[in-house]
Amino acid sequence: VFAKKNEHTGAMSASRTARDRVRDELTKEILAVAGVHLARDGADGLSLRAIARDLDMAPSALYRYFSGRDVLLSALILAAYESLADQAEAAAEQLAPLDQPDGAAWLAVPLAMRAWALAHPHEWALIFGSPVPGYEAPQATLVPYARLARAFVLPVRQAQAAGRFASPSMALPALETGAETDALRAALVPVAESLLPDAPLAVVADALRAWTTVIGMISLELFGHWRNTILEPDVFFTYTTLSLAGTLGRSAA
Amino acid sequence: VFAKKNEHTGAMSASRTARDRVRDELTKEILAVAGVHLARDGADGLSLRAIARDLDMAPSALYRYFSGRDVLLSALILAAYESLADQAEAAAEQLAPLDQPDGAAWLAVPLAMRAWALAHPHEWALIFGSPVPGYEAPQATLVPYARLARAFVLPVRQAQAAGRFASPSMALPALETGAETDALRAALVPVAESLLPDAPLAVVADALRAWTTVIGMISLELFGHWRNTILEPDVFFTYTTLSLAGTLGRSAA
DNA sequence: TGTACATCAGTGAACGCGCGTTCACTGATGTAC
DNA sequence: TGTACATCAGTGAACGCGCGTTCACTGATGTAC
Numbered sequence: 001v002f003a004k005k006n007e008h009t010g011a012m013s014a015s016r017t018a019r020d021r022v023r024d025e026l027t028k029e030i031l032a033v034a035g036v037h038l039a040r041d042g043a044d045g046l047s048l049r050a051i052a053r054d055l056d057m058a059p060s061a062l063y064r065y066f067s068g069r070d071v072l073l074s075a076l077i078l079a080a081y082e083s084l085a086d087q088a089e090a091a092a093e094q095l096a097p098l099d100q101p102d103g104a105a106w107l108a109v110p111l112a113m114r115a116w117a118l119a120h121p122h123e124w125a126l127i128f129g130s131p132v133p134g135y136e137a138p139q140a141t142l143v144p145y146a147r148l149a150r151a152f153v154l155p156v157r158q159a160q161a162a163g164r165f166a167s168p169s170m171a172l173p174a175l176e177t178g179a180e181t182d183a184l185r186a187a188l189v190p191v192a193e194s195l196l197p198d199a200p201l202a203v204v205a206d207a208l209r210a211w212t213t214v215i216g217m218i219s220l221e222l223f224g225h226w227r228n229t230i231l232e233p234d235v236f237f238t239y240t241t242l243s244l245a246g247t248l249g250r251s252a253a
Numbered sequence: 254v255f256a257k258k259n260e261h262t263g264a265m266s267a268s269r270t271a272r273d274r275v276r277d278e279l280t281k282e283i284l285a286v287a288g289v290h291l292a293r294d295g296a297d298g299l300s301l302r303a304i305a306r307d308l309d310m311a312p313s314a315l316y317r318y319f320s321g322r323d324v325l326l327s328a329l330i331l332a333a334y335e336s337l338a339d340q341a342e343a344a345a346e347q348l349a350p351l352d353q354p355d356g357a358a359w360l361a362v363p364l365a366m367r368a369w370a371l372a373h374p375h376e377w378a379l380i381f382g383s384p385v386p387g388y389e390a391p392q393a394t395l396v397p398y399a400r401l402a403r404a405f406v407l408p409v410r411q412a413q414a415a416g417r418f419a420s421p422s423m424a425l426p427a428l429e430t431g432a433e434t435d436a437l438r439a440a441l442v443p444v445a446e447s448l449l450p451d452a453p454l455a456v457v458a459d460a461l462r463a464w465t466t467v468i469g470m471i472s473l474e475l476f477g478h479w480r481n482t483i484l485e486p487d488v489f490f491t492y493t494t495l496s497l498a499g500t501l502g503r504s505a506a
Numbered sequence: 507t508g509t510a511c512a513t514c515a516g517t518g519a520a521c522g523c524g525c526g527t528t529c530a531c532t533g534a535t536g537t538a539c
Numbered sequence: 540t541g542t543a544c545a546t547c548a549g550t551g552a553a554c555g556c557g558c559g560t561t562c563a564c565t566g567a568t569g570t571a572c
Contacts, residue, residue, distance in 0.1 A: 513569070
């Protein structure tokens with residue numbers, strides 16, 4: 001028995017009618033077709049009329065399901081975030097045993113992110129590319145975004161749990177004076193608290209740098225900037241990501 | 254005396270007429286107005302009609318100067334590349350004396366890139382953001398792109414010239430077997446040859462990683478991904494860029 | 507220096523396009539009694 | 540179980556918008572003799 005909220009009266013009814021089921025199906029179908037269009041034409045090319053054409057519907061019929069183009073686009077963006085977060089979490093869960101060598105554990109999520117990006121280039125661009133002008137991503141994306149970040153940082157937390165990051169108050173190699181260290185600490189408060197509580201500051205900074213580098217590598221590759229620069233992006237990606245783990249290790253050693 | 258090529262007959266005439274001067278001026282003016290539009294509305298929002306409106310011209314008049322929207326956009330993209338390369342080169346030239354501490358020399362170009370990006374967010378997005386669908390950047394951008402990369406890498410070359418990278422055949426810390434090292438070397442052939450000839454492979458890889466990280470930091474900041482993550486992007490940027498120099502030093506030590 | 511002609515800049519109207527969104531409507535499905 | 544009514548899905552026509560581009564044209568600038 002499903003609870004169904006009638007949008008117009010606000011009343012609750014206890015049964016799901018056949019109409020409800022059809023409606024849910026068509027909603028999914030619209031999202032699926034729209035997703036194909038998004039993947040093919042990008043966000044700016046997303047056209048309600050084109051989607052309706054593919055579904056053999058009148059354009060106006062779509063307004064029964066989404067109150068406008070922006071609402072549909074928001075739903076697609078959210079779905080992209082969730083798809084990426086799902087893939088990253090799946091990769092992170094497989095390294096739970098932790099009896100594998102560190103490198104493989106650390107590589108898992110970045111490799112999953114890259115694989116997802118190569119399979120969904122337009123969606124990656126939607127998340128990490130230039131923001132669509134005059135359009136703001138829905139707040140709800142913060143949830144899958146946090147899941148993604150958490151998956152990325154999991155090996156660091158595991159290393160910490162295993163006691164490999166001994167001293168929480170260690171000095172930063174590149175920052176000698178207390179004032180500069182304090183400034184960095186203040187700048188990174190939100191990440192430190194939500195993702196890596198009790199981790200040494202240098203580890204937090206290095207994790208953020210690794211995050212930046214991985215996303216940068218994927219974006220540069222995807223957006224065509226390795227042309228005439230790097231012949232085999234995957235080799236470079238793997239090597240560099242591994243070297244980031246080395247830095248993470250060193251900075252807390 | 255200017256040489257002027259008559260586009261229709263192919264003949265050369267020796268004098269620049271008043272018409273030629275007016276034409277050059279208006280061409281610049283169109284580019285300037287179009288640049289403002291590009292900075293305000295992004296590439297997709299670039300409209301010939303809107304530009305003509307701002308110039309108090311008929312839309313069709315623009316076709317005397319640019320044969321279509323795509324040609325104008327190409328010119329703007331090229332101008333953006335050149336502006337960024339100019340700023341980076343200017344920053345690089347100021348560190349020519351080299352008697353300043355390494356950190357400052359290394360920071361100069363990245364800081365200039367970030368400053369340019371903050372001043373020209375849409376142009377940055379045009380260069381490093383998602384590619385405009387159905388549109389390919391002109392080949393001519395490769396020239397300023399190479400200038401930018403060369404400026405970025407200048408401190409590394411200077412360090413090399415000063416003899417700080419001793420052994421060209423040093424082992425890679427994270428890659429032990431020869432096969433993996435060879436694969437990386439093969440993957441990075443173009444960069445190594447054009448930007449850092451005779452540098453140790455690890456230095457080439459680290460420089461590329463630094464390039465990726467700097468661009469990643471700027472893009473993530475500009476595209477709004479530090480929201481709820483990093484409170485003071487400039488502190489993080491400076492610290493991280495400095496730490497990249499540390500890595501570059503270490504990997505060749 | 508003056509005249510006939512060629513070249514070019516810019517105009518204004520028009521074409522055709524695809525778009526998001528609205529609206530009155532028909533017919534089917536669900537609900538209350 | 541049957542009937543009257545409310546709700547909802549989907550239609551098809553229409554509105555208004557801004558766009559890139561074309562084209563015949565007018566008038567000014569430059570060129571050749």
